[in-house]
Amino acid sequence: MPEAATQKRNPKQTLITELDLTKIDGNGDFPCPTCGVTISPEDESEDVYVILEEKVTDDVLEEMIIQCKNCSAQIRLIGFSSLNMDTTNPE
Numbered sequence: 001m002p003e004a005a006t007q008k009r010n011p012k013q014t015l016i017t018e019l020d021l022t023k024i025d026g027n028g029d030f031p032c033p034t035c036g037v038t039i040s041p042e043d044e045s046e047d048v049y050v051i052l053e054e055k056v057t058d059d060v061l062e063e064m065i066i067q068c069k070n071c072s073a074q075i076r077l078i079g080f081s082s083l084n085m086d087t088t089n090p091e
């Protein structure tokens with residue numbers, strides 16, 4: 001048994017920026033708070049970001065924690081409930 005203490009401290013404490021989608025104009029795209037790259041919640045290609053965690057209540061997405069692949073910043077997205085996916089376009 002190695003005696004080395006397993007107490008590892010995260011040298012860089014991960015800072016999660018909270019972002020309220022209800023305060024974003026347009027279709028939900030927003031710039032990464034840290035590096036400014038455009039992140040689109042509807043983009044599921046994972047080219048720009050990866051989803052770390054999703055919180056779903058009654059089939060409704062409540063919040064999502066994503067990580068920007070450009071700068072590794074973590075962003076907590078809230079306010080999905082009021083962001084109705086606008087799929088109904090009469091035109």
Ligand SMILES: [Zn+2]
Nearest residue numbers: 032035068071
């Ligand atoms: Zn970023």
